[in-house]
Amino acid sequence: MNVEWTPELRARAQVHAALGEPARLAIVDRLVLGDASPTELGRDLGLPGNLLAHHLKLLEQAGVVERSRSEGDRRRTYLRLRPASLAGLQPSGTLSAPRVVFVCTRNSARSQLAAAIWAGQSPVPAASAGTRPAARIHPRATAVARARGLSLARARTSLVEEVLREDDLVVAVCDNAHEELGTRAAGRLHWSVPDPARVDTDSAFDHAFHDLADRIHRLTPAVHLPGEQTDD
Incomplete structure (x- = not known):
């Protein structure tokens, strides 16, 4: 049976795949409530730089997170959640x-x-x-x-x-x-x-x-x- 998967379905599957790993899900949980630089994420989650970069690349490719240049220190970048990619996501904990x-x-x-x-x-x-x-x-x-x-x-x-x-x-x-x-x-x-x-x-x-x-x-x-x- 030949099935033609729609682009929308493929995009949703990519998001689910990106979230199907504890470290990446922890990154998303951190970004639900506020933005963070890669350095801050690595510090908060205890992830080494190379591993963090790998996870961030997959999340960006799935359209879950995006980067912006700091309006203060232009050498910094901040990561933010793209809420539309995670419709219905609620903050964990209180x-x-x-x-x-x-x-x-x-x-x-x-x-x-x-x-x-x-x-x-x-x-x-x-x-x-x-x-x-x-x-x-x-x-x-x-x-x-x-x-x-x-x-x-x-x-x-x-x-x-x-x-x-x-x-x-x-x-x-x-x-x-x-x-x-x-x-x-x-x-x-x-x-x-x-x-x-x-x-x-x-x-x-x-x-x-x-x-x-x-x-x-x-x-x-x-x-x-x-x-x-x-x-x-």
Whole structure:
């Protein structure tokens, strides 16, 4: 019997094959909640460089992960999950935190939008801050939030040192902030969301909003207040 497999079926099979190995599945689990550089992945998962490179190559070929160049240190690259390739994937395990703090460089767009989106989806309180905060919220960030029923009218920019508490779950939503935080907030997550202010168009801010909303949709089921009962 001659069977013609469709390209879609072959692509799905390639994804299943890529995930059918513990190390590659562990890489995907790590990238579900946040982006990471190859060095960070190797450190977190205890994988030597050559073995990590092999697994990443297969995941990239299957369209599960992709790379982007850091907007901060251009020598760095970050790996991010392509959610569409893993429809229905949910974070494994849970995180306990009394508050989530979104951090970017200027605290004028991405971190403010992330905190506003989060507030509408999770009972865990949210705040935002910047490593080098601007004087005001970017007008396009205010506009894109308003267009989606969110308000940044009362939002103000803040310096990260004035906001962070020891038990916060920190999410760095830009490369610069992730790199500038260094050893602070060591257990933080990192989302490599491009800076829409660099392009400064409505389209760029729309793209940033959708990127953040998608990531928050994946993260909220995994984050709970301390002592809160979960179904896990």
